[in-house]
Amino acid sequence: xxxxxxxxxxxxxxxxxxxxxxxxxxxxxxxxxxxxxxxxxxxxxxxxxxxxxxxxxxxxxxxxxxxxxxxxxxxxxxxxxxxxxxxxxxxxxxxxxxxxxxxxxxxxxxxxxxxxxxxxxxxxxxxxxxxxxxxxxxxxxxxxxxxxxxxxxxxxxxxxxxxxxxxxxxxxxxxxxxxxxxxxxxxxxxxxxxxxxxxxxxxxxxxxxxxxxxxxxxxxxxxxxxxxxxxxxxxxxxxxxxxxxxxxxxxxxxxxxxxxxxxxxxxxxxxxxxxxxxxxxxxxxxxxxxxxxxxxxxxxxxxxxxxxxxxxxxxxxxxxxxxxxxxxxxxxxxxxxxxxxxxxxxxxxxxxxxxxxxxxxxxxxxxxxxxxxxxxxxxxxxxxxxxxxxxxxxxxxxxxxxxxxxxxxxxxxxxxxxxxxxxxxxxxxxxxxxxxxxxxxxxxxxxxxxxxxxxxxxxxxxxxxxxxxxxxxxxxxxxxxxxxxxxxxxxxxxxxxxxxxxxxxxxxxxxxxxxxxxxxxxxxxxxxxxxxxxxxxxxxxxxxxxxxxxx
Amino acid sequence: xxxxxxxxxxxxxxxxxxxxxxxxxxxxxxxxxxxxxxxxxxxxxxxxxxxxxxxxxxxxxxxxxxxxxxxxxxxxxxxxxxxxxxxxxxxxxxxxxxxxxxxxxxxxxxxxxxxxxxxxxxxxxxxxxxxxxxxxxxxxxxxxxxxxxxxxxxxxxxxxxxxx
Numbered sequence: 001x002x003x004x005x006x007x008x009x010x011x012x013x014x015x016x017x018x019x020x021x022x023x024x025x026x027x028x029x030x031x032x033x034x035x036x037x038x039x040x041x042x043x044x045x046x047x048x049x050x051x052x053x054x055x056x057x058x059x060x061x062x063x064x065x066x067x068x069x070x071x072x073x074x075x076x077x078x079x080x081x082x083x084x085x086x087x088x089x090x091x092x093x094x095x096x097x098x099x100x101x102x103x104x105x106x107x108x109x110x111x112x113x114x115x116x117x118x119x120x121x122x123x124x125x126x127x128x129x130x131x132x133x134x135x136x137x138x139x140x141x142x143x144x145x146x147x148x149x150x151x152x153x154x155x156x157x158x159x160x161x162x163x164x165x166x167x168x169x170x171x172x173x174x175x176x177x178x179x180x181x182x183x184x185x186x187x188x189x190x191x192x193x194x195x196x197x198x199x200x201x202x203x204x205x206x207x208x209x210x211x212x213x214x215x216x217x218x219x220x221x222x223x224x225x226x227x228x229x230x231x232x233x234x235x236x237x238x239x240x241x242x243x244x245x246x247x248x249x250x251x252x253x254x255x256x257x258x259x260x261x262x263x264x265x266x267x268x269x270x271x272x273x274x275x276x277x278x279x280x281x282x283x284x285x286x287x288x289x290x291x292x293x294x295x296x297x298x299x300x301x302x303x304x305x306x307x308x309x310x311x312x313x314x315x316x317x318x319x320x321x322x323x324x325x326x327x328x329x330x331x332x333x334x335x336x337x338x339x340x341x342x343x344x345x346x347x348x349x350x351x352x353x354x355x356x357x358x359x360x361x362x363x364x365x366x367x368x369x370x371x372x373x374x375x376x377x378x379x380x381x382x383x384x385x386x387x388x389x390x391x392x393x394x395x396x397x398x399x400x401x402x403x404x405x406x407x408x409x410x411x412x413x414x415x416x417x418x419x420x421x422x423x424x425x426x427x428x429x430x431x432x433x434x435x436x437x438x439x440x441x442x443x444x445x446x447x448x449x450x451x452x453x454x455x456x457x458x459x460x461x462x463x464x465x466x467x468x469x470x471x472x473x474x475x476x477x478x479x480x481x482x483x484x485x486x487x488x489x490x491x492x493x494x495x496x497x498x499x500x501x502x503x504x505x506x507x508x509x510x511x512x513x514x515x516x517x518x519x520x521x522x523x524x525x526x527x528x529x530x531x532x533x534x535x536x537x538x539x540x541x542x543x544x545x546x547x548x549x550x551x
Numbered sequence: 552x553x554x555x556x557x558x559x560x561x562x563x564x565x566x567x568x569x570x571x572x573x574x575x576x577x578x579x580x581x582x583x584x585x586x587x588x589x590x591x592x593x594x595x596x597x598x599x600x601x602x603x604x605x606x607x608x609x610x611x612x613x614x615x616x617x618x619x620x621x622x623x624x625x626x627x628x629x630x631x632x633x634x635x636x637x638x639x640x641x642x643x644x645x646x647x648x649x650x651x652x653x654x655x656x657x658x659x660x661x662x663x664x665x666x667x668x669x670x671x672x673x674x675x676x677x678x679x680x681x682x683x684x685x686x687x688x689x690x691x692x693x694x695x696x697x698x699x700x701x702x703x704x705x706x707x708x709x710x711x712x713x714x715x
Contacts, residue, residue, distance in 0.1 A: 044703025048712035052620035214703030342701035
């Protein structure tokens with residue numbers, strides 16, 4: 001069978017392509033590395049979901065190498081040795097199943113940071129080849145189709161919106177927001193309410209959020225969370241134009257003499273190699289794996305990897321650094337019954353420092369520690385370097401669980417692209433299939449940590465204003481392993497970018513990349529909303545230009 | 552992990568460890584007895600909290616350690632540590648309760664290997680205390696109830712995220 005379109009991956013970058021093109025009548029084949037779970041398969045099982053590798057590969061079978069600078073030398077650490085997993089949900093719908101779903105758009109100036117702030121020495125920063133205005137209609141579309149709940153906030157950096165309101169009213173808020181809003185006002189911070197890709201009323205096959213108390217890290221059991229699986233793939237199946245092949249790990253894309261991709265090779269769970277033929281290929285395997293696939297797809301026409309004759313594939317990997325400032329609340333801050341209320345959302349952020357006059361700042365998201373009691377209890381077993389056991393351990397668990405609650409301020413800052421932040425492959429490190437794994441060099445730009453520290457001060461000030469006694473701060477330049485972007489950035493110049501402004505490979509007409517790989521800069525927010533919006537934009541281009549692309 | 556520092560308590564000679572050999576045997580009766588005693592020292596009954604026996608720490612470990620999702624290096628470490636402990640303190644089981652406690656409290660924060668190994672047992676004890684009862688611990692949700700934890704629903708019908 002020759003498909004019109006083969007999509008590799010099924011997460012946020014893939015969903016809009018599958019949804020839009022199947023509705024337009026194209027025959028779409030989806031190759032998903034993981035299992036095709038259904039909503040009823042999910043539960044709030046901390047052991048399965050968080051403590052074991054159930055929805056991600058086992059690290060001793062499939063892993064990454066992480067290249068860190070140790071005393072001036074770059075050293076590779078396989079993740080099966082460190083346990084620092086960079087997998088984020090290998091199932092139908094990808095990691096969008098497990099997101100917390102706070103959905104912020106990028107802002108107009110995020111598309112032109114180089115123009116506004118200049119290019120520091122050692123930075124590879126580039127402006128985007130498109131503007132906010134070009135992406136805005138697709139953000140709007142995501143709000144309506146994927147479903148975003150919230151209420152627009154008014155502060156000086158608020159981006160323009162074509163729809164006045166969000167299609168779903170805000171989710172119910174935890175009473176702690178009264179304390180946050182009061183302290184924010186006292187500090188002259190704007191009150192910014194978090195929009196979420198979680199619906200607050202029933203819509204088609206999806207039921208409203210039921211405040212399970214187990215949201216971030218867990219797949220949703222009502223369909224309220226706007227995962228690619230719930231919001232886009234399930235509706236697309238009704239077209240009968242979509243074929244989903246789960247447990248299909250794509251390891252190579254094959255080209256013909258005309259430099260067109262003709263097929264994808266994948267391994268089944270049983271390690272059998274199979275081939276799928278299609279006229280057009282869209283890769284959305286999450287940023288690291290997308291670059292890996294291209295780099296591993298070497299051929300006579302592309303000896304350095306697919307679409308990589310320019311040598312740009314894998315370059316300028318992005319993540320989000322920052323860190324977390326935590327504050328522990330107790331009955332001196334608010335009535336315990338109120339403080340310990342489960343399930344409700346905090347839905348507050350600090351965004352006044354997103355831009356400053358002299359440098360690009362970032363944002364702070366306020367969120368309770370996830371419910372995960374095993375994770376929480378395990379963090380309590382230490383008293384400095386001393387392991388607590390016996391009555392001391394039991395008493396501490398009881399006191400902390402029943403009388404305190406921790407609020408986190410998660411700091412998000414831009415990751416400045418640079419020569420020491422990239423994805424590569426190395427023949428020495430192979431997975432269980434014998435395929436070279438991705439290496440990620442995680443060198444942060446020297447000035448990025450200063451922005452995190454600048455925001456740390458703002459977070460601590462807010463906790464102090466709320467009279468929180470126990471404040472802990474962990475600022476780091478290490479990447480967040482669930483926020484991966486770049487590696488195949490888009491741009492107008494084929495010498496310095498992999499993709500054109502439509503996210504079509506400069507070097508191969510029938511190859512598009514629709515995950516976060518395209519991003520030259522990532523903004524100071526999680527990427528999922530922008531991935532969805534951009535993927536809808538790509539889908540529209542393919543839909544309108546399919547015949548032209550094929551010629 | 553500084554295994555050799557732990558072993559200094561005895562004349563035990565380290566023999567190269569092959570995980571497959573140990574996994575085949577898993578726990579002997581003596582191992583189970585040692586673990587049961589250790590878990591009771593790590594998680595004793597208190598005014599507010601259940602003891603390890605009450606919430607099922609040992610039953611949880613026995614039921615989960617052989618599953619393919621159990622961390623392989625943790626599994627090796629739990630089993631090798633047990634072997635080393637037994638070699639270092641062959642008379643542990645026969646000691647009076649207070650002497651057993653005294654010994655564990657003496658080594659827990661004075662010996663790196665002992666601390667690492669006991670912290671691993673504490674971790675799996677915590678999994679037993681607060682994981683879903685489907686895995687063999689948290690009997691009758693006693694762990695969740697003691698800590699007044701609001702359980703998330705739906706609870707699992709099958710273990711390890713198996714598809715229904």
